[in-house]
């Protein structure tokens with residue numbers, strides 16, 4: 394077809410944008426992990442404010458890239474579906490009309506930022522709880538930590554913690570995903586393996602990485 398060249402360009406553009414999106418996810422992870430360190434090491438709150446503002450900037454970059462990808466996909470779809478000729482570039486711009494008006498201020502309600510702020514809050518609570526129990530700012534309460542760090546499936550210290558969004562429990566990522574896969578293969582419902590938990594219909598999609606727990610585990614490994 395005559396338009397094979399433009400559509401190749403669109404695929405290239407989409408690939409580049411997806412790369413961009415992955416880079417952006419890496420930056421978000423790094424910013425999160427550095428901020429968690431800052432909270433743990435009790436650094437000057439103004440430094441944490443700087444990180445929060447860097448995260449707003451990054452959330453803005455990320456949501457723009459996301460919108461570019463959506464717009465390109467919509468144009469691609471239009472080309473496939475519409476008989477009538479149109480100018481792909483101007484339609485692309487049309488889809489992106491609102492992107493330039495997005496501001497960092499808008500990002501304060503963006504899921505990326507809200508999730509980040511939630512993680513900071515959890516970290517503050519964890520550090521607070523552990524310090525208070527320990528009576529100093531440095532150590533962690535071994536008992537509390539060890540219990541939280543052990544996976545209920547493998548019975549050993551978690552390396553890659555994920556959290557169940559539904560009940561809040563943690564597990565080793567590979568172990569819990571395998572458990573869900575096996576049970577679902579036999580058409581069985583999956584119960585949360587934490588003793589006493591009522592949650593009995595677990596799904597892969599309920600799991601998310603638990604950066605705060607990961608940080609705490611890494612810290613405790615380093616202190617050994």
Ligand SMILES: [Zn+2]
Pocket residue numbers: 557560561562585586587590591592
């Ligand atoms: Zn549970």
